[in-house]
Amino acid sequence: MTPRIDSGFLFLIGATIAAAVLVALQSGPGHALQTALGALGFLAVLLPKIGAGVVIAATIPVLIPRERISTWIGRESGVKGLAAATIAGALLPGGPSMAYPLTASLLVSGADLGASLAFVTGWSLFNLNRTLIWELSFLPYDFVAVRVGLALLTPILVGMLARAIWKPT
Amino acid sequence: MNILIGTVLLVGLALWLWRQLPDGDARERARTEVKRLAVFILPRITVALIGAALFAELLPAERVRELFGSGSGVTGLALAVLLGPLTPGGPFVCFAVAAAGLQVGASSAAVLAYVTAWSLFSATKVLAYEMPLMGQSFVLKRLILSLPIPFFVAMGAALLR
Numbered sequence: 001m002t003p004r005i006d007s008g009f010l011f012l013i014g015a016t017i018a019a020a021v022l023v024a025l026q027s028g029p030g031h032a033l034q035t036a037l038g039a040l041g042f043l044a045v046l047l048p049k050i051g052a053g054v055v056i057a058a059t060i061p062v063l064i065p066r067e068r069i070s071t072w073i074g075r076e077s078g079v080k081g082l083a084a085a086t087i088a089g090a091l092l093p094g095g096p097s098m099a100y101p102l103t104a105s106l107l108v109s110g111a112d113l114g115a116s117l118a119f120v121t122g123w124s125l126f127n128l129n130r131t132l133i134w135e136l137s138f139l140p141y142d143f144v145a146v147r148v149g150l151a152l153l154t155p156i157l158v159g160m161l162a163r164a165i166w167k168p169t
Numbered sequence: 170m171n172i173l174i175g176t177v178l179l180v181g182l183a184l185w186l187w188r189q190l191p192d193g194d195a196r197e198r199a200r201t202e203v204k205r206l207a208v209f210i211l212p213r214i215t216v217a218l219i220g221a222a223l224f225a226e227l228l229p230a231e232r233v234r235e236l237f238g239s240g241s242g243v244t245g246l247a248l249a250v251l252l253g254p255l256t257p258g259g260p261f262v263c264f265a266v267a268a269a270g271l272q273v274g275a276s277s278a279a280v281l282a283y284v285t286a287w288s289l290f291s292a293t294k295v296l297a298y299e300m301p302l303m304g305q306s307f308v309l310k311r312l313i314l315s316l317p318i319p320f321f322v323a324m325g326a327a328l329l330r
Contacts, residue, residue, distance in 0.1 A: 007258075008257070008258040008259040008261075008262070009212070009213055009216075009258075009259075011257055011258045011262065012213065012216050012217055012220060012258055012259075012261055012262055012265075013216055015220060015262070016216050016217075016219055016220035016223060019220060019223035019224055019226075019227055020219075020223055022223075022227055023223050023226045023227060026226070026227070027226070031226075032223065032226075035219075035222045035223055035226055036219045036222065036223065038222060039218045039219040039221065039222035039223075040215070040218075040219070042218060042222075043214070043215055043218050045172070046214075046218075048176050048180060049172075049175065049176045049179055049180075050210065050211075050214060051180075051183075052176070052179035052180045052182070052183040053179060053183075054203055054206045054207055054210060055183035055186070055187060055199075055203055056179070056182055056183045056186055057202075057206055058199050058200075058202035058203040058205075058206055059183070059186040059187055059189075059190065059199050059202075060186065061202065062190060062195050062198050062199045062202070063186065063189055063190065063195075096294045096297070096298040096299070097298060099298075100298045100299055100302040100303060101302060103302075103303065104302050104303060107303075107307075113307075113310070116307075117307075117310065117311055117314065120299075120311060121289070121311070121315055121318075124288045124289045124315075125285070125288050125289065125318075127288075129206075130260050130288075132179070133206075133210055133214075134214075134260040134261060134264050135260070135264055135284070136175070136179075137214055137218075137264070138217070138218075138221065138264035138265060138267065138268040139264060139267060139268060139271070139280075139284075140271075141172070141175045143271075143277055143280070143281070146277070146281065146322075146325075146326050146329065147281055147284065147285060147322060147326075150321065150322045150325040150326060151285065151318060151321075151322050154315070154318045154321070158311070158314045158315055158318075161314050162310060162314060166310065
């Protein structure tokens, strides 16, 4: 169960309050309030998008259970296996407390270093929850599209390089 | 892409996925997950959006443009790549900083380098989870091989402009 309040959220609240005080000192409390209200107006515009992101992020794990995603990794060899590991990483819901134990168990159950690295890299770069809900709420669509498009093949490259450099014995 | 088209596409995808849920039990599980995610995300996104707007007011725009503007070159990118992993907190902090940076005139290349470096090398993630669970050798290999990725993405984006 995710805690309602964690250290990351507390940090965010603290930083935001500090920023509000500084803006109030710099340009007056009225301006700070106006800035904060402007952001709330922006939130109203974003809500449908956030709602859709939440529904997508909640539905995919029900449609494709985690156990099925993990069987994609290490089953296929070659570049196909690396591509499957990348996609599995992108689709895996949840944060690092989910992703790394899964990777560790994959390594133990026989996935090679290349596939494991492709999985972690794919998860780091394309993690669907984070991209759909957080990144798209804060950053423009074309920015996100350029980032994903340019980085798309890099987890496969990382996996191929790892296989070439650290050959399995 | 315009915000309206993007929203329509996302809502369409959400509806389509929801219709793929096979039965009432699956819909119930998805509903529980929607509630859990919403309770987690809404307070954070509200505070982070307010924070981002306030940060943008405080950022010294001229200094940001100097360090991370389109004329800042590889030095600006390297600095952005360094700052990414040092960002504390969750994704909301990183994306709030990125949005504030874009707003006051950092180049998209520098912001892409920052976001990509944070995704790959967030110190919180690496130190708290990856090191203990995966071991030093795995982490080092991953870091060495992925270090070029933020630079590659940023330079690719700069060339596309």
